[in-house]
Amino acid sequence: MIRARGLAKRYGLRPVLRGVSLQVGRGELVALLGPNGAGKSTLLRMLAGLTRPSLGQVRLTGLTLPEAAQEARARMGFVGHQTFLYEDLSAEQNLAFFASLYGLPDAGPRGAELLERFGLWGRHREPVRAFSRGMQQRLTLARALLHRPQVILLDEPYTGLDRTAAAVLDECLSEQLQQGAAILLATHDLEPAQKLAHRAHLLAGGELAASWTRRQLASASFPRQYDRALQEALDG
């Protein structure tokens, strides 16, 4: 479902990514771990088609970017560092706008379902500007899931979420996986990766420096393994 081959990105003379290749299959959640500034966000933006790679190729659900970008975008949901919301519009108006861009036939009920699920129904007519950071993040997640995407790219989606909202997100991701979605989750926090991921990669210095299977992720020694791999990548 997600296939990146040899992705590289330079900003001026500074390389951010150096030939990253990865795959995420149907019904699979892959965690992309790494410290701040490792290039996780750049990689996700490239997979979403928001940033053009200097080198390499991206395929989403069999469609090559940027040639088939418009078709690929219909099947993809993306949560980035920013909310991508219009702050002067209400939660309901924001979702209605996004639904109209995707041509959703059941925009009203689907929007209401997600607002209810993320605990925002009681304030669905208030402008987003009046929401706390956590509430904005919940609405951001609702926006990304609105059109039932087959490919989900999440960049630090737990930012600002309280325990209840984080549990709702976990539940939503599990459901999406059961329905066959491919999910790439970029985070510097090991806990969600250990809980949900089938595989994990460490991105450090613009390269994939280490990989772990589900079994390795579940082991008690994983945090130590991660620290060691990160240290080696930074030293090397």
Add this chain to the structure above:
Amino acid sequence: MAELRASLAVIAAVLRKDLAIEWRSRQLLASMLVFVLLVILIFNFALDLDARARAELSAGVLWATFAFAGTLGLNRSGAIEKDGGAMNSWLLAPVDYGAVYLGKTLANMAFMLVVALFSLPVYGVLYNVSLFQPGLLLVLALGSWGYSALGTLLAAMASQARSRELLLPVLVFPLLLPVLVSAVRASSLFLQGQPMAYIWPSLNLLIVYAVCMPVLGYLFFDFIVED
């Protein structure tokens, strides 16, 4: 046919969205209106001339005022897309970005026309000229459309820069000269009651600009907004 219908739906959605944002915040229209009224008042006292000279200057004063007020609107229009990365919402959607451009152009034109509708009566009273003439309103519609078509494109370009508020007027005004010159001339001739034979050349230039500019914007908007 399905593609055209989808593009029309996107144009309508973007227009509705921009109007809803303005309805809730009332920032853009309020600042444009206050600006226009202040400029009209300042010109009224600065150009303390006889009635004939005032009538001759009316069109120029009017269009200079709208052009400067328009940049306030365009800056705000670009800013709402930039805040919180909101424009990424439609960059990530399976839409024709050209349709987004046309939706935003229509919204910017609507704001300019609302400002014009409120300011024309004030101008008419202060300068003692009747501005609600069909010919002048046509020039106003064509000029606003040309201005919005160019301005929306350049506002998208300027919004990528850090000093977008400074950059936008520098980009807009040189390219806007053909519209402004034609609009001022056509408005002035309409106000003087000149025959259509004198007015057509300026009106034609406005029509050509109003047709060509949106087409260019539609074609190039993709390249401007994509990273």
